[in-house]
Every structure is written in C-alpha cells, then in structure tokens.
Amino acid sequence: MSSSIPTIRELFEAAIALDAPARAEFLEQHCPDPERRAQVEALIAADEDAGEPLQTGAIDRMASAMGPTRLRPSLPAGSRVGPFELQEVIGEGGSSTVFHAVREVEGVTQHVALKLMRCSLYSPDAQRAFRREQHALIQLRHPNIARMIEGGVNESGLPYIALELVVGSTITDYVRTHQLGLRRRLHLFSVVCLAVEAAHRALIVHRDLKPSNVLVTEDGEVKLLDFGIAKLLAEDGEGSHTQMPAFTPAYAAPEQQSGGPTTTATDVYALGVLLGEIVTGERVNDGSGRTPSSRISAPSGSARPVALHHVTRKQVRGDLDAIILKALEADPLRRYASAGRLAEDIERLLCSQPVSAQPPSRWYRAHKFMLRHKGGVATTVAFLLAILAALGLALWQARLAREQTVLAEQASSRAKTTLAFIVNVLQTASADLPKDQRPTPEALVREAAKNARDDPELDPLVRAQLFTTLAEIARSNGENRQAELLIDEAIEGLHEQGSSPSSPEWIAALVSKGNLLHDTDRTAEADQLMLGLLPALEGVDTEGAVSALMLYSATRAYAEDTDRAVEFGTRALQKAQRVFGVDSLNAVYTAMYVGLLANKLKHYVEGESILSDVVARWRRLGLPRNEVLARCLFHLAKARHKIGKAAGVETLYREGIALMRSVGDESFYKISMGLRGLADFQIDMEKFAEAKAVLDEAGKISGKVGEDSSEVALTRLLQARWHEERNEWAEAERTYRSAHAALAKNADQGATDAEFSRVKLDWSRALIELGRLDEATTLLAHSKIALGESSGSNDIASPDFHCISGELDMANNRFESAVANLDRGLDLFAKLDVAVPSSEVRCRRSRVNALLALNRAHDARLEAAKAFTRQQEASPQAKGKLAGLLALRARAEQADADPSAAAASIEQARLLAAPVELLSTADRTTLEL
Missing domain, CATH: 1.25.40.10 (Tetratricopeptide repeat domain)
Structure with missing residues (x-):
C-alpha cells in the first residue's frame, strides 16, 4: 500500500487477504471515513458472493468505488456491433458487458453471447495484439469449451468477442439444485479439468476460472466460458487501462495476486478452489489451514452455498482432502503438473485406486488393492464401540473357558475390570458437556493410555489388551507413531506375562503390529512377522487368526507370490467359516474378498469356486441387492468365461449391470466395467451385433470421464478386438493405436499396466496382417523388454x-x-x-x-x-x-x-x-x- 492516502482499491486488496476479525481491525485503523469504509465493505461482500455474474449496474458501482475509469453506458437493444445486432444484456463483468446478440448467416439466425469490452484499443499495435490473441482462441476447439466465434474492434475502438451462447447454471448451482452425490460432482469436475488441459495443450491459459465461467446445461453438459479472455482484457489500450483486475481475487493463485507470472499452474490453483467449493460448499483458500473435510458438519439450519446432505466428512477425508490441498499449494511447483494430472487423480479416486497426492506407501496401495479399510474414529460413540472390542475379547475368553472354572473366573474378572475401565474413561466424554468441550478421539486415546499405565491395580493382561485396542484406534486416526508405541507396550506386556503364541491376545497384538508395518511402508517386515506367526495359527480358530492369514495373503500378493497369496487367502476363508459360521456376514464378505483376490491374480478356477458359493449364499440369506453383489456377479461371470464355463455367463453380466444401474449414475465406471465384460464374452460367442451395442454404451459411459481416460482406453481395446475378429484389420489397427495412446497417458496406474502391455501385442498382430512389418517388429521389441520371460505366470502375454x-x-x-x-x-x-x-x-x-x-x-x-x-x-x-x-x-x-x-x-x-x-x-x- 502506498504511503499516501490509500485508494478504495488498495484498501480492498489489503483487507480481503485478512480473516474477518483482523479485517475489521484493519479497516478501523486505516479507513476511519464511514463512507469510504462502506464502499470497501461493499466490495468485500461482492467478492464473497458466489452468485456471479453481477446484476446489471452493480459492476458500475463497484468500478466507481475502485477508481476512475472510462465506463460507457450499455448500448440499447437493436444497436449493432460488427455484424451482430444486440438483443439484451445478459450479464456484466469487471471489464465487459455481455449481450445476447444475433446475426444472419446464409439465411440462418445465429445466436451468440457478445462480450463488449469497456477498455478501448486505439493504437494499431494494441489492435494487432488483440487480433493475434483472438485468432488463437478461435482455433481452440473442445466440446466442453464455449467456442469463440468471432472477434473484432468496432468503429469506436471497443473490442468485442462473440462466443457460443450457453444456457445453463453455474456448476455450484447445478450440483446444489440437482442434489448430486459426491461421485457425480467429481465426475463433472473431471470434465472441467480435461477441458482446461485441452486448452493448455493449445498454449492457452484461462486466468479467471470461477463458478460463473463453468456452466452446466440441463442435459448435464459442462461448458467453460471466457477461455483466454483474461489475457485479452489484460492488454492495455492507448490512453486507457483496465481498472479491474483481469481475474477474480477469490479464485486467483498467490502468484497471480502478487503480479507474478501466469502459467498453467495458475489455472490448477483456481481448479483447486473450485473443487473445494463444489465439495464443501465454501471456498477453502481462506488461509485458515483447515482441511476441506473439516468444513463439512452435520446438517443445520444455517444456509450454505451448496447443499451438502449428499456429501459426508468421511467421503472427503483422506484422498480428496489431499487432492484439493495439493492443487492449492502456494508454490506453483508443488501443485499438480497439469490440469490433466488433477483429472487423473480424480479418476483414480473414483475407481478406488491410489492417488498421487497421497504419500506412495505400499500399505496405502495395499489398502486400495485389497479394499481393506477401517473407518477413522470421528466421534466419542465410535471410540466407545472400538474400546468395547477389548471387552468382547474378554467375554469370549470367559465363554471359551466355561468348562474350566478357574480360567472362567479369571476371564470374567478381566471382563468386569475392562468394563469398569471403559466407563471411567468415557465419563470424561459425557454427553452433558458442551460440544466444544468434549474430548476428541485422539485425546481420549492419550487419556486412556495414561490411565492404563498409571493404574497399579489393573490386570496386566487387561492392560495389554487395552493397549492393542488403543493402538488400532490411533492408527485409524493416522497417529502411527502413537500407535506403534502402544502396540509395542502391549507386546512387551504380553511377553512379560508369558502369553502363549497361540493365545487370542498375542495373535491380535501381532496382527495389529503387522498392519502398522504396512501402514508405515515396511511390508517386508510385516510379511516376516506373519510368517513367524503361522505355526501358532494351526488349530486356532479365532477372529485374530483369520486376520493374520488375510494379512499374510496380502503381503504375499505384493511380493508377487501369487500361489501362496491365493493359498493363504483360501485358508483364511476356511477359518472364517469355522469362526463366524458359514452363513455369517463376516464369512460371506471374507469369501468375497478372497474370490476377488483370486481373480485379480488370474487364479480363475479358485475365484469361480469361491464366488459361486458367495453369490449362492448371498441369495439364500436374502442379503441386500447392492453394488457389492453386482461386483461379485461381474467377477463370477469373468471367472466362468475364462475357464470355459459359458453357460450362464451372459445372464450373470446382465443381472449385475441391471443391479449396478439401480444403484444410480454415481457408479457409472462400474457399469462400464460390467458392459466390457459382457462384450468380451459376446465377441467370443460371435454375437457381434449385440457386442457392438454393448460397446457403444460402454464407450458413451466411459467417455464421461474424459477422452484420454483409462476407462475409454479399455473400451477401445475391446472395440479393436471386435474389428479384428471380423477381419477388419485396418479399423482394428487404428483403434489399437488410439487405445495405446490413451493407455500411455495412464501407464503409471496399476489397473492398466497389464492392458498397456497387452495392447502392444494385439496392435503388432494387426500391423502384421496389414503388411507393415517394420512397425510390427519395433512394437514387438518393445513388448519383449516390458514382458521379459515369465513362463510360470498365469498371464497369457x-x-x-x-x-x-x-x-x-x-x-x-x-x-x-x-x-x-x-x-x-x-x-x-x-x-x-x-x-x-x-x-x-x-x-x-x-x-x-x-x-x-x-x-x-x-x-x-x-x-x-x-x-x-x-x-x-x-x-x-x-x-x-x-x-x-x-x-x-x-x-x-x-x-x-x-x-x-x-x-x-x-x-x-x-x-x-x-x-x-x-x-x-x-x-x-x-x-x-
């Protein structure tokens, strides 16, 4: 701010960077004049208002407050600007007025949105610069970017731009009024990212991404407005200059606000703000340091910009938090390298794959791969349920020792002691306390651990069991260091008590330690820990033994020991059926995970056997017909297809697809997965007409993610095979080439590694058939490098x-x-x-x-x-x-x-x-x- 009396604009820019309390104090000190302060506060209120664009006339009052400018009154309806006739004003921005305009082109009336700039371009150099920039923008073509039709300078020196007329709502209004769930919000946002990426590849930066520049039509089609316009507005004309910034401060990156260079990273930052607003209903770059998920609370009577009853804190916590915060990094080099990379992370999130915004620990990837997830403890009630696990274990011991009176009395005594301890700890979390005074789960863990250490009368075995349970809670809250200290205390205490290696408490403690080692990227140590525990598991049928076998199966899978991974997964299933009962929900879900693991590792015989039983039990027990069952049906159908059991395969796919559709559009990528499986089977059965219809639908659904997504690439692979089986080699080669290009952009995703290798082989076959032998030779050489020799593998590559x-x-x-x-x-x-x-x-x-x-x-x-x-x-x-x-x-x-x-x-x-x-x-x- 200058040393002289500050202007309204200088006061506004200084105040907007502060939080509300500091802002009031700043204005009290630097703006004592009530009238000037009212003007600044009006600007701040306008900046915080998500309802953009401003109504007619409002921008004039804002610009007047900001400083002198050469505003011109709006032209009346019927006026002409270039070849266009103005109809009505449809909006105003900081440096332009937007009209609905028309012109006749070969007898057809063309409707456009015409932006008439407020700044004049008098000099030939300024006009040439304007025409150069608008020529580049006219060349930009993308289905999700409103097309620039024409630009020019009228006789008064006012530049104008005619854009495709888009009728729709801002993306924030659209997700609110249509009450979209999180997945559909993220899908819309990924479309925005891919459109921005396409413009960046054309060397065009938006510079002013915000809700009012991202519209969604009633058909759900995303359209980005004003691409590159900000740069045109930033060009100074002779004798005049832009009084308003060529960006919106609330969505501007730090380097943009400080006058630094504007790059594609600037647009990535704005996308991060937009994503946060779509997800949480408020702008998340307010400098508070709060995570996006922490901004989502239980429904209340307070109005918010976006209705969030379809988005929960649990959905946002973790991966989505990390994605938004990475896009909002203050340092441009720490943000996503491109809008496309941001879209890829959104796609990975939607497909339950690891996201690049998270630290790439092997446990994190195992968590995604095995779908083994434990929800964070976010409330006192959840904490209570977790602690009760210790009580349940003690009660189980009491029942197990029912015939041994002494042991039964000891176990019962421990159960009572555990219960008394729980009650004592939870008294500090009384529901009578005000919400802001209730302890957090993290604080309860620390308090409980301290009480357990300090209580000399607490049974040592109860203390060890409590430490194990508290370690699990700390781990689920992301406090790995605290969790490791607690679990080591539990193991040490059990060792001092001389606990048997086959005792439930010892197994539970080691499994907890193994999971923690996964969590901290020490998978090899977890593998060795479980390997050492295996002898003690023989003949032990407990929940902990099931968990230990499942963990060892996972570590073997990540060591690429597929045979032992499936073997110990199967052992875990057999033990789960004995522990929980064959028809128990726990046993059914354990079987499902083992079946999916077998399929993933291409052990289709085991997968088919296990999943057949899962589906049969699911139906007999009347379990919910939901997305989980649909996935089981898809994988069962695939396993039967791969082992040559054709009967019933198509029926399974169609049932799963219908079931997935009933879940809703939010599972679109899973519907396309089922459609691809069905088409693959139909191609083998030579039902080509049916397969084409299915592939067309899969392509339409997959395309919603983005033309270069892995979903689209996988669909193209099957489309190429469809042409190949019909001896349409030229079309097959073109489609394989397209699939390869798309997969190359997603080659770092584990879900497409196999397909990326596969497409090289199939593409080379098409080239051979077309006589393009040199190209085929090169492609096969690349395939050999990627494949190596894997004669013992189940991979057909x-x-x-x-x-x-x-x-x-x-x-x-x-x-x-x-x-x-x-x-x-x-x-x-x-x-x-x-x-x-x-x-x-x-x-x-x-x-x-x-x-x-x-x-x-x-x-x-x-x-x-x-x-x-x-x-x-x-x-x-x-x-x-x-x-x-x-x-x-x-x-x-x-x-x-x-x-x-x-x-x-x-x-x-x-x-x-x-x-x-x-x-x-x-x-x-x-x-x-």
Whole structure:
C-alpha cells in the first residue's frame, strides 16, 4: 500500500487477504471515513458472493468505488456491433458487458453471447495484439469449451468477442439444485479439468476460472466460458487501462495476486478452489489451514452455498482432502503438473485406486488393492464401540473357558475390570458437556493410555489388551507413531506375562503390529512377522487368526507370490467359516474378498469356486441387492468365461449391470466395467451385433470421464478386438493405436499396466496382417523388454508374444523360426493354470500355415485337427471360427493328398452356414464362398 492516502482499491486488496476479525481491525485503523469504509465493505461482500455474474449496474458501482475509469453506458437493444445486432444484456463483468446478440448467416439466425469490452484499443499495435490473441482462441476447439466465434474492434475502438451462447447454471448451482452425490460432482469436475488441459495443450491459459465461467446445461453438459479472455482484457489500450483486475481475487493463485507470472499452474490453483467449493460448499483458500473435510458438519439450519446432505466428512477425508490441498499449494511447483494430472487423480479416486497426492506407501496401495479399510474414529460413540472390542475379547475368553472354572473366573474378572475401565474413561466424554468441550478421539486415546499405565491395580493382561485396542484406534486416526508405541507396550506386556503364541491376545497384538508395518511402508517386515506367526495359527480358530492369514495373503500378493497369496487367502476363508459360521456376514464378505483376490491374480478356477458359493449364499440369506453383489456377479461371470464355463455367463453380466444401474449414475465406471465384460464374452460367442451395442454404451459411459481416460482406453481395446475378429484389420489397427495412446497417458496406474502391455501385442498382430512389418517388429521389441520371460505366470502375454513373433517370422518367410516360436508359445500355454482357448487356437492355426509352408503336410493336418477340436470344446457356438478351422484343415488334407477328406471338411464347414464376413480370404476361397 502506498504511503499516501490509500485508494478504495488498495484498501480492498489489503483487507480481503485478512480473516474477518483482523479485517475489521484493519479497516478501523486505516479507513476511519464511514463512507469510504462502506464502499470497501461493499466490495468485500461482492467478492464473497458466489452468485456471479453481477446484476446489471452493480459492476458500475463497484468500478466507481475502485477508481476512475472510462465506463460507457450499455448500448440499447437493436444497436449493432460488427455484424451482430444486440438483443439484451445478459450479464456484466469487471471489464465487459455481455449481450445476447444475433446475426444472419446464409439465411440462418445465429445466436451468440457478445462480450463488449469497456477498455478501448486505439493504437494499431494494441489492435494487432488483440487480433493475434483472438485468432488463437478461435482455433481452440473442445466440446466442453464455449467456442469463440468471432472477434473484432468496432468503429469506436471497443473490442468485442462473440462466443457460443450457453444456457445453463453455474456448476455450484447445478450440483446444489440437482442434489448430486459426491461421485457425480467429481465426475463433472473431471470434465472441467480435461477441458482446461485441452486448452493448455493449445498454449492457452484461462486466468479467471470461477463458478460463473463453468456452466452446466440441463442435459448435464459442462461448458467453460471466457477461455483466454483474461489475457485479452489484460492488454492495455492507448490512453486507457483496465481498472479491474483481469481475474477474480477469490479464485486467483498467490502468484497471480502478487503480479507474478501466469502459467498453467495458475489455472490448477483456481481448479483447486473450485473443487473445494463444489465439495464443501465454501471456498477453502481462506488461509485458515483447515482441511476441506473439516468444513463439512452435520446438517443445520444455517444456509450454505451448496447443499451438502449428499456429501459426508468421511467421503472427503483422506484422498480428496489431499487432492484439493495439493492443487492449492502456494508454490506453483508443488501443485499438480497439469490440469490433466488433477483429472487423473480424480479418476483414480473414483475407481478406488491410489492417488498421487497421497504419500506412495505400499500399505496405502495395499489398502486400495485389497479394499481393506477401517473407518477413522470421528466421534466419542465410535471410540466407545472400538474400546468395547477389548471387552468382547474378554467375554469370549470367559465363554471359551466355561468348562474350566478357574480360567472362567479369571476371564470374567478381566471382563468386569475392562468394563469398569471403559466407563471411567468415557465419563470424561459425557454427553452433558458442551460440544466444544468434549474430548476428541485422539485425546481420549492419550487419556486412556495414561490411565492404563498409571493404574497399579489393573490386570496386566487387561492392560495389554487395552493397549492393542488403543493402538488400532490411533492408527485409524493416522497417529502411527502413537500407535506403534502402544502396540509395542502391549507386546512387551504380553511377553512379560508369558502369553502363549497361540493365545487370542498375542495373535491380535501381532496382527495389529503387522498392519502398522504396512501402514508405515515396511511390508517386508510385516510379511516376516506373519510368517513367524503361522505355526501358532494351526488349530486356532479365532477372529485374530483369520486376520493374520488375510494379512499374510496380502503381503504375499505384493511380493508377487501369487500361489501362496491365493493359498493363504483360501485358508483364511476356511477359518472364517469355522469362526463366524458359514452363513455369517463376516464369512460371506471374507469369501468375497478372497474370490476377488483370486481373480485379480488370474487364479480363475479358485475365484469361480469361491464366488459361486458367495453369490449362492448371498441369495439364500436374502442379503441386500447392492453394488457389492453386482461386483461379485461381474467377477463370477469373468471367472466362468475364462475357464470355459459359458453357460450362464451372459445372464450373470446382465443381472449385475441391471443391479449396478439401480444403484444410480454415481457408479457409472462400474457399469462400464460390467458392459466390457459382457462384450468380451459376446465377441467370443460371435454375437457381434449385440457386442457392438454393448460397446457403444460402454464407450458413451466411459467417455464421461474424459477422452484420454483409462476407462475409454479399455473400451477401445475391446472395440479393436471386435474389428479384428471380423477381419477388419485396418479399423482394428487404428483403434489399437488410439487405445495405446490413451493407455500411455495412464501407464503409471496399476489397473492398466497389464492392458498397456497387452495392447502392444494385439496392435503388432494387426500391423502384421496389414503388411507393415517394420512397425510390427519395433512394437514387438518393445513388448519383449516390458514382458521379459515369465513362463510360470498365469498371464497369457508371454505365450502370446511367442505366437505373434512366429506370425511375424512367417510374414518374413522365416518358417523354421516361426515354428520354433509357435512351439514355444504352445508350451507356455500348456503351463497356464487356466486354458485360454482363443489364444491357443490362433497359435495352432498359425502353426498349421507354417508347417504347410515347410511342406510338412501330414504334421499340418494333425495340428489342424487339434485346433478344430480345441475350438469345438471351448466354444461350439462360434461358427465363424469353426468354419475357418475346417477350411484350414481341408487345405492341409489337400496338401496331404487326401481329397476325399478335404471334401468332407469343406462340406462340414458349409453346413455351419457361418457369416461370410467372418472368414478370411483364404477360407472363402477354399469353401468357394
């Protein structure tokens, strides 16, 4: 602020940076004039008002308060600006008036939003700069960015810009009036991010992102307004300059407010403010340091900008907090590198994948992968429920020792002691206390631990059990250091008491320690801890033993020991069924997680067996028909498809999709997952028309996330396979290329690593078919680097690599090498736990052609017979594949000098009446079709 009498603007900018109490004190000291103070307070109120844009006339009063300017009165309806006729004023901004305008273009009336600037551009240099910038903006094309149609300077020197006319609500109003849940809010926001990213790639920065510049139509389509306009407004004309800043202070990044350089990071900051407002209903960059989740409270009578009864603190705490705060970093270098990266984190959050805003600990990734989550203790009631676990354990011991009188009395005594301790601790959290005086869960943990240490009469075993429970609560609250101290005290106390390694309290303490090691990125230590505990678990059927086996299964999965991961997951399930009862909810959910783990690790036989039982019990027990059941149905259908149990697969997919739709649009990405599974199965069954309709729907749903998202890429992979199976190789190659480009942008996500490797192989096959052998050679070389040799894996990528390499050898007339590669591929297929008929049959077909090229007709004939039999066993409905294999067999029989056998094969193929378009040119010729 200058040393002379400060202007209204200087006072406003200084005051707006302060919180409310400091702001009042500042104005009392620096603005004693009541009239001037009223003007500043009016500006502050206008800045805090989310209802933008300002009503007609309000901006004039604000600008007048800010300082002298050359405002012009609004032009009347019917006035012309360039080729446009003004209809009515639809809004005003800091440096422009927005009109609804029209013009006639080849007999068609074009409606636009015309922004008429308040600053004049008199000099030729200023006008050239304006035209240069508006030309760049006219080139910007994106479905979610309101298109600039035209720009120019009228005879009075006033620049104008004609934009696509968008009718809609601000994004904050839209989520409020439509009462959207969190997922749909985040989906809308990710669309905004992807539109901003597209503009950034065109080297255009918005500079003034805020709710009034992000509209949503009644159809739910997002449209960004005024892209790049702020830069145009910032250009000074001759003899005049912008009196209002070319940005909105409430959404401006620190470097923007201080006059620093404006970059794409500036827009990322504004997106962070916008995201916080969409989620919490208030601007989160007020300097208070509060996390976004802490701003969400129980419903009250106070009005808020955005209705939040569909968003809870628990939903926002953790990942979403971290995402918003990373976007709002004061240092631009610490923010997201781009709006696209912010959109990727939102997509990961929606798909329950790890987000980059969180520290990349292995436990965090395990938490996402295994869907093992424990809610934070946020209230005194939750704390009470957690502490009661200690009481429950003691009571369980009392029941277990019912026939042993002495032990029973000891256990009962511990239970009573535990209960008395709990009551004493919770007296400090009485509901009679005012809310602001009630202790937090963290404070209760510290108080309880202190009381347990200081009470000399407390039973040592009870003390150890309490420490274990308190450690779990501290860990769930993110206080890992406190949790480790408590659990170490518990283990030390149990060791001093001589607790048996198979006792419930000892197992519970070590499992708690193992989980903590996961949480602090010490997975190898957790693995060794559970490995040492395994002998003690034999014959011990307790909840703690179940947890220990599940934890060891998880650590084995992360060590890529898939066989032991599935083995110990299965053991955990068997133990859970004994502990909780086969039909208990705990046992059913344990089975579900183990089944999903088996599928994830491509152990489809085990996955199918477990998930079949889960679904059967779910139905018999009348459990809720919800999203969890839908996921089980999808994974069961996939497992059956992969092991060749075609019956009922389509029914399972359709039931799961219908069920997921009933949950609501917020699960859109899970609906697309089910649709892709169904389409994959239908392609194998040669139901191409049905598969296309399903893929079209999946593409439409996936596209809502963004054109470069992993969801879209996975759908394109299947669309490419659809073309490939119909011998439409040119279209297949283009689609594989598109899928590869999208997956490359998401290659750091674990969920797409396998697909990214897979697409290289399938793409190379399409290139071979099109004769583009050099490109195929390069792509296969990259695939080999990525794959390495994994002959013991359940992944089909390695055998497929050798088979496709054999096809490339054949295209280069290296037939001996081709046979060697194809044989290697078939050997690897034979070692898989689960057969993959489609890939194996394709490899055998290629081997027949290679043998024919080497004049080994008899061997080719035998191989052709194997391929046909294998296809018939796997999918007798696939008439196109069967007819093609019969045509191949006929050619081998002809080469083996057996024309009668060849004629019989041709006749058998014709009787199948397969669609001609599913046959290759060679097969059509053989069958004379």
